[in-house]
Amino acid sequence: MELEIRIIVVTGGGSGIGRPLVERFAQESPRGIVVVDRDADAAEAAVRQVGGLAVTADLTREAEVERVIAEADAHFGPVDVFCSNAGIVPPVGGFDAPDEGWQQHWNIQVMAHMCAARALVPAMAARGESNLLNVASAAGLLMSPGAVPYTVTKRRTS
Template sequence: MQLSDKVIVVTGGGDGIGKALCLRFAQEKPRGIVVADLDEAAAAKVAEEVGGLAVACDVGQESQIVQLVEAANAKYGAIDLFCSNAGIATGGGVDASNEEWQLIWDVNLMSHVYAARAVLPQMIERGSGYLLNTASAAGLLTQIGSAPYAVTKHAAVALAEWLAVTHADDGVKVSCLCPLGVRTKMLENSGEVRALLESDSLGPDEVAEAVVRGIDEEKFLILPHEVVATYVQHKAGDPDRWLRGMSRLRKTMLDTAGD
């Protein structure tokens, strides 16, 4: 899909990957960019840079996603591309509190459900539209040190796959963005995996460039780190060997952290 003259919504657009997406999309001369973020001031700053509309939005609340779509429609008309990008990270395993599990579930998965539910009717009616769901390489592999993050990102990938299969005949395209380490606040706060992810990390602008290419080619999986495809092949080819390798990697990281 070409982005010229398109209406684009980006959640989590006030910082990190979301901000980079807004700035890069602006170069394609879209009709309008709606910058949504929990931090209204951050959204307003980015919106000013791209000449767009800022909307305060907690993506874990369906009513606010509905209001976001209504605001975009009122300002620019029908949405062509909805980038469900906002996400959070937390540590812990199955021992993480129910409250932590629920919060990350709502933000990392249900926000994609709410977005699709809100925009699909208008896309299906006109026979065109595009959903970009930001997941993570953790959604294809796993996340050492965080069960909630690994599980919710896997769920986000699964939802994107389902949407792509189910709505292909409706003219709706779907891409799933799955980067490894990206130099954002989330990486800075990633704890024991930070050193592992930093070595091959990309800047948000590099990820945004990969997204524009991926949307232009209408690719389902957008992998800014090409090595992720190799890791996925290894995992699929011999899951037991892959799990043993990941277990060794986890032990090495813990030993290093303890030195």
């Protein structure tokens, strides 16, 4: 896919795997890139490096996912590539991890992707040539006994 004329959103784009994703996407000279992170400083640092728009958001809430998409749309136009990369590691532990921790992992690593798809797919399908990219983790394939909630929620199947 040609990225030069695309609007790209990268969640969790301020650090971890997200930061190099942002840097790589930026090399393709997209029309616009939106760096989304719960850490405002990290998102701003990435944008200072590559240009674009930094958005601070808590993607565990559907309204925040919708706000990110609306801000991207208002600033650059309709989103062409939505890279759902955001994820959390803590709280760590086994199956004894607290329910709140499990819920946090579920909300950011599963439901945030679904919320983005629900908000974007109808318009993307109508335009054609748009993409949802969900970033999984090797930890989802190789069980990490000390981080069971992460392992479970970062697993993707085809």
